[in-house]
Amino acid sequence: MRDVAELAGVSVGTVSNVLNRPDIVRAVTVERVHAAIKQLGFVRNDAARQLRAGRSTTIGLVVLDVRNPFFTDVARGAEDEAARDGLSVVMANSDRSPEREAAHVDYFETQRVLGLLISPIGDLGERLERLRGAGTPAVLVDRVAGSRSLSSVAVDDVEGGRIAAQHLLDLGRRQLAFVGGPADLAQMQDRLAGVERAAAGVEGASVEAIETLGLSFEDGRRAARALLARHAPDRPDALVAGNDLVAIGALQVLMGEGHLRVPEDVAIVGYDDIDFASAAVVPLSSVRQPRDLIGQTAVQILREEAEDPSLAPRNLVFKPELVIRESTAGRA
CATH class of the missing domain: 3.40.50.2300 (Response regulator)
Structure with missing residues (x-):
């Protein structure tokens, strides 16, 4: 700052004011100080400034x-x-x-x-x-x-899980699966609790929790491949995914490798409503978070x-x- 002040022909205090309170400095002086800053390549030390300011x-x-x-x-x-x-x-x-x-x-x-x-x-x-x-x-x-x-x-993730499951139940689906994880993640616990709450009020409805290691596309693909390995009557007719990435990964495998129809054979609801959800090969129903x-x-x-x-x-x-x-x- 001393070098800038010397080149600009002003005091160090004026340089400080230009950097922090330019509104109290004459425009011609501000312009002269900025020209000196540019010529010298000056970069102020924000760490020192913040330490002095305590913020x-x-x-x-x-x-x-x-x-x-x-x-x-x-x-x-x-x-x-x-x-x-x-x-x-x-x-x-x-x-x-x-x-x-x-x-x-x-x-x-x-x-x-x-x-x-x-x-x-x-x-x-x-x-x-x-x-x-x-x-x-x-x-x-x-x-x-x-x-x-x-x-x-x-x-409210409990409510998010509930409205996703209730939508599927209202469509006549009864074999629901919640796909997401890890199971000790609070968000997954709450979303699963919401799905179970909705199913508890519908006769004949069941909920299976399918834990994934994470919440990526590949986690959804792995879960879907495990479902395809089952006999058709043992598969769920609806999935609520822990997030949209899992849902899209599952959608890709169920349709591409399993040749299942979505939503005719299995309906899928994701969670988060990320931009990818509406752009999926079958646009994805999803629980939107702000x-x-x-x-x-x-x-x-x-x-x-x-x-x-x-x-x-x-x-x-x-x-x-x-x-x-x-x-x-x-x-x-």
Whole structure:
């Protein structure tokens, strides 16, 4: 900054004002300082500036699986909201590994981020409460907080599973299967519970839980191949998938390798309503989550808690919506 000030013929304080409060500096001076910055290739040290100010402009975001378009849409919503206040979002991928998740949380803490958004693998309540106590707020994303000391933004996954299953039951399907996993993931447990709740009220209806190792296209393909290995009467006539990737993977195998008709032989409902859902070979019925809105709302809460640590935690739960397409609509 001294070099810039010398070249521009102004004080170091004026350079600081140009960088931080240009509205109080004459336009001709701002132009001269920026010309000096460009000539010298000056880049200010934001780490030092934030340390002096005692406030970061970075938000950490830890997601379960960066390959899942659901999380990229959440991240996009978070970035859009953060950008309105001159903040940035840095995303890290836990890949459902507790060790990687812990390392990311530790890293963001050492970097003194403004706050942390996280879609946790298990129960991180105690760890995040300590983080909050040290001055770094944390908001759970796509997960309802089990503790009253943490804020969260999520969707009612029990209701999402219920409306998916109820749609299939209303179409006359009775042998339902829930395909998703791992089984210890809270979102999968809630979605399965919703499917079971809907089936419990219909005579003759059954629900089979088919656990997958993950929530990728290949996990859906493997599950579908296992179903094709069964005798036809032992196969479900409807699937509720843990997410759209699993649903599309299953759809590809059931139709391509099994030569089954969708929805005539088996109806399929996905979850998340990602862009791929409507573009599948048979457009996929899916439970829609407000993905961008989840990210935006999480940043809003985080920013407010960073500005006022005395705010009581909030737990916002959005209602899901069923979008009906050809993967279920062909049979009344």
